[in-house]
Amino acid sequence: MELTGAEIFVECLKAEGVETIFGYPGGAVLHIYDALYKEAEHVNHILVRHEQAAVHAAEGYAKATNRPGVVLVTSGPGATNAVTGIADAYMDSVPLVVFTGQVPRHLIGNDAFQEVDIVGITRPCVKHNFLVTDVKDLAATVKKAFYIASTGRPGPVLVDIPKDITAARCEFEYPKEISIRSYNPTVKGNKRQIRRAIDLMLECQRPILYTGGGVVLSGGAAELTQLARALKFPVTNTLMGLGAYPATDPLFVGMLGMHGTYEANHAMHQSDLVIAIGARFDDRVTGNIEKFCPHAKIIHVDIDPASISKNVKVDIPIVGDVKHVLRDLLDELHSRKDWQTADISAWWAQINEWRKADCLKYEQDNESIRSQFVVEKLWEVTGGDAYVTSDVGQHQMWAAQFYKFDKPNRWINSGGLGTMGFGLPAAMGVQIAYPDATVACITGDGSIQMNIQELSTCMQYQLPIKVITLNNGYLGMVRQWQEFFYQKRYSMSYMDALPDFVKLAEAYGHVGMRIERPGDVEGALKEAMAMKNRLVFMDFITKRESNVYPMVPANAGHNEMILV
Amino acid sequence: MSDETRHVISILMENEAGALSRVSGLFSARGYNIESLTVAPTEDATLSRLTLVTLCSEEIVEQIMKQLHKLVDVVKLMDLNDYPHIEREMMLVKVDVQKHGSCDQVKRLTDIFRARIIDVSDKTYTIEVTGNRSKLDAFLQALSEARIMEVVRSGSMGIARGSSALTV
Structure with missing residues (x-):
């Protein structure tokens, strides 16, 4: 049967098993929205209040479920508003398919109303993108987009669809299989390298597993846990990798990097074997590259060959899907009869010595609320089992340090791009994926205002998110750097006209709470969590000039941390 | 570096x-x-x-x-x-030959470099020359006496020697 392009579009989503899309209508996508209207029972469309939020919501959905998030926006400003979210997804390898409307083909290049070359604009920040130039190509293009977005190193794929194509008709057939001659991601790791890796693991004296977001993305957390426990090696996670190894496990030494733990960073520095799995040696992790892991051989498992030996020269590269490679590593290990590691008890004794520095300690007095305390209490009150999204800044680091994630896909933040305004819309995506789950958005008084309009979306879809605002009246991380490196010249890091967040939340129809005393923190959190069906906006008035410790200053080595 | x-x-x-x-x-x-x-x-x-x-x-x-x-x-x-590979680049050069004797000089250099004159007017010669980059550079240097009006270079193309080939 002949269908219009718009109908084909919707049929493609159904064929891909897409249940939810996030979007915002406009002129160029009106045919599509009309087709969606007729299929509302099959495809649930969430109407956001700004296109950037649609992309972050889709990211939240994707990060929590490991399934591609889907976005639909109109041409021109609809498309450009989505760019920050697309760039964010690109940096954090989030599988997304973003559909943008485009002006009709005959107007492309004419500076038509709401025309923008979104394929050109997004080229450097997508895994791939397409402009559909014939309705006959539409179904195959959608198929390719989902395939590319969700295989290999995942990432955002954009499909730009001119309006006249959504009206044109052709026979619809959704391709069952797709093959792209130039795109064949490696899944299995090289056998010989896997053997060499196990050889090294059994010889080394001071090993450390340094694992990242790739473990979460590949669904390899269980395999990582098995491997670490079999070898009894210490594990550190990157910001993106939190939850891939249980944070409450004794082998876990905490996050590494700029605001990582003393023990994790010192263990990296002194290690003789760094086993990097699904991590990419980001500058926030390595610190000064010249001083990075001076004594270590490095094994690097990653699905993206371009990530290997990009920043740090690697001794044993293993290209492949993390979950597959971890399985192969386990098989190789267990295939060796009576295998045993070298005696690493001295190494553990050293690590336990570093742990005594108690680098995350803080003092909660009776005067003003410490942000760390709020996160710790949140962890207790939610039984460590909430989905936690965050924005970007000090609160993000405190969330990462103090919420002990035991499961993967529970910690959802903007790591690579560092996008303020990510947290609330991402929480919407998570809550829509898991309506019964506890979803908390840990944010700051700066970040929350970057996408606060989404409180309206939350009301429309009755999303009972718990917004935990750590309000210190500053752009805290900017202020911290200004304190350390600019002699306290607080240039533009002070928020002089904060709204009354309680009233604001109430104006949107939600519950607002302001918490000012340390003694009220736990009770307020319990009260909020008990309101299962309501969004509760919690405005915690926190200690004003508090810093995130420990810290590896920019350009320093892992062994040059500032403790307090 | x-x-x-x-x-x-x-x-x-x-x-x-x-x-x-x-x-x-x-x-x-x-x-x-x-x-x-x-x-x-x-x-x-x-x-x-x-x-x-x-x-x-x-x-x-x-x-x-x-x-x-x-x-x-x-x-x-x-x-x-x-x-092992071969690299080639093509260059088109337009020179002003109005100065006395420059016709002969350009013609002679064209022969030496195994180049070809592909267009002639009463004031100009246009020469086509092919080779690796250093040959083309050398030709331009040799022409320095004549007045070069315009140079178009294709950029290098390369191909591996023998049976190595870049094919699908």
Whole structure:
């Protein structure tokens, strides 16, 4: 049967098993929205209040479920508003398919109303993108987009669809299989390298597993846990990798990097074997590259060959899907009869010595609320089992340090791009994926205002998110750097006209709470969590000039941390 | 950097709108150098062949190859420096021959360099010359006496010697 392009579009989503899309209508996508209207029972469309939020919501959905998030926006400003979210997804390898409307083909290049070359604009920040130039190509293009977005190193794929194509008709057939001659991601790791890796693991004296977001993305957390426990090696996670190894496990030494733990960073520095799995040696992790892991051989498992030996020269590269490679590593290990590691008890004794520095300690007095305390209490009150999204800044680091994630896909933040305004819309995506789950958005008084309009979306879809605002009246991380490196010249890091967040939340129809005393923190959190069906906006008035410790200053080595 | 080498990279890519822009955009976004870039469709109309010359260190060329390979439009590529190869570039030069004796001098250099005069007017000769980069540079230097009005260079093309070939 002949269908219009718009109908084909919707049929493609159904064929891909897409249940939810996030979007915002406009002129160029009106045919599509009309087709969606007729299929509302099959495809649930969430109407956001700004296109950037649609992309972050889709990211939240994707990060929590490991399934591609889907976005639909109109041409021109609809498309450009989505760019920050697309760039964010690109940096954090989030599988997304973003559909943008485009002006009709005959107007492309004419500076038509709401025309923008979104394929050109997004080229450097997508895994791939397409402009559909014939309705006959539409179904195959959608198929390719989902395939590319969700295989290999995942990432955002954009499909730009001119309006006249959504009206044109052709026979619809959704391709069952797709093959792209130039795109064949490696899944299995090289056998010989896997053997060499196990050889090294059994010889080394001071090993450390340094694992990242790739473990979460590949669904390899269980395999990582098995491997670490079999070898009894210490594990550190990157910001993106939190939850891939249980944070409450004794082998876990905490996050590494700029605001990582003393023990994790010192263990990296002194290690003789760094086993990097699904991590990419980001500058926030390595610190000064010249001083990075001076004594270590490095094994690097990653699905993206371009990530290997990009920043740090690697001794044993293993290209492949993390979950597959971890399985192969386990098989190789267990295939060796009576295998045993070298005696690493001295190494553990050293690590336990570093742990005594108690680098995350803080003092909660009776005067003003410490942000760390709020996160710790949140962890207790939610039984460590909430989905936690965050924005970007000090609160993000405190969330990462103090919420002990035991499961993967529970910690959802903007790591690579560092996008303020990510947290609330991402929480919407998570809550829509898991309506019964506890979803908390840990944010700051700066970040929350970057996408606060989404409180309206939350009301429309009755999303009972718990917004935990750590309000210190500053752009805290900017202020911290200004304190350390600019002699306290607080240039533009002070928020002089904060709204009354309680009233604001109430104006949107939600519950607002302001918490000012340390003694009220736990009770307020319990009260909020008990309101299962309501969004509760919690405005915690926190200690004003508090810093995130420990810290590896920019350009320093892992062994040059500032403790307090 | 002192350890920079000139690399000739051959790329087979989908002959599609935007593919060239993905390649050139990668170089500008990541701060890699491009000395020359030349591209045209192959005997298989669905494919384009691109030759790109870059000056960089071994570490960077490894990254360049990996990053290029990651582009979905790139089907296959090779660093011709890893193979015995031939490199050619074409150049068109328009010279002013109004000065007494310059006709003869240009004609003589054209012969020496095995170039060809492909267009003549009462004031100008246009010469076609093919070779590797240093030959073309040498020809321009030799012509310095004559007044060069215009130079067009194609950028280098490369191909591996013998049976090594970049094919799908």
